[in-house]
Amino acid sequence: EADIYQTPRYLVIGTGKKITLECSQTMGHDKMYWYQQDPGMELHLIHYSYGVNSTEKGDLSSESTVSRIRTEHFPLTLESARPSHTSQYLCASSEPQQGLGSEQFFGPGTRLTVL
Amino acid sequence: ILNVEQSPQSLHVQEGDSTNFTCSFPSSNFYALHWYRWETAKSPEALFVMTLNGDEKKKGRISATLNTKEGYSYLYIKGSQPEDSATYLCASIIYSGGGADGLTFGKGTHLIIQP
Numbered sequence: 001e002a003d004i005y006q007t008p009r010y011l012v013i014g015t016g017k018k019i020t021l022e023c024s025q026t027m028g029h030d031k032m033y034w035y036q037q038d039p040g041m042e043l044h045l046i047h048y049s050y051g052v053n054s055t056e057k058g059d060l061s062s063e064s065t066v067s068r069i070r071t072e073h074f075p076l077t078l079e080s081a082r083p084s085h086t087s088q089y090l091c092a093s094s095e096p097q098q099g100l101g102s103e104q105f106f107g108p109g110t111r112l113t114v115l
Numbered sequence: 116i117l118n119v120e121q122s123p124q125s126l127h128v129q130e131g132d133s134t135n136f137t138c139s140f141p142s143s144n145f146y147a148l149h150w151y152r153w154e155t156a157k158s159p160e161a162l163f164v165m166t167l168n169g170d171e172k173k174k175g176r177i178s179a180t181l182n183t184k185e186g187y188s189y190l191y192i193k194g195s196q197p198e199d200s201a202t203y204l205c206a207s208i209i210y211s212g213g214g215a216d217g218l219t220f221g222k223g224t225h226l227i228i229q230p
Contacts, residue, residue: 090159
């Protein structure tokens, strides 16, 4: 079983609040990712990181921001939550493996509802 | 954003029957194709990572094939069991030259095994 954790699992919050979704992994993986899934839709990559102090935006534009100060920790922050941010957010990590697409290990996700 | 298409969207199969479903993806600049199984209330788990045209991989009763020239992959389940009930996600990685390997997902095939 993968050692990647997300908290909280569920969050209901009012518009305008600042929120941070936590993601931690104990596998020592350099690469980490955040995906967003709206109901009935695909998972979309919103952020990724190659390692400490590296952050990049993914394919889907997002108002969220991320940081990577420690290898094991990759939090996602929304400065001012809006109902349009209601979604499921999944964090993942993978081993760097030159020339191959390494499997990604996923956390259980955070279901965010913004009222 | 490239499109990964999966069909069918959902599938009801009798226990003991075999089944298969399809993933199609753009074949240009192909890098890797992933299959994940996502059970309700759990994290997505990797089944296969495939990179070479003609690849065929097997894990127990589940197998997958890959055709990178025409841009499709099939997932087969032999002798379906209730524990196979899950959403099966296909995801592609397109080589971008930048080393990013965020996955582009399809919407998944929701498989229900009926006893």
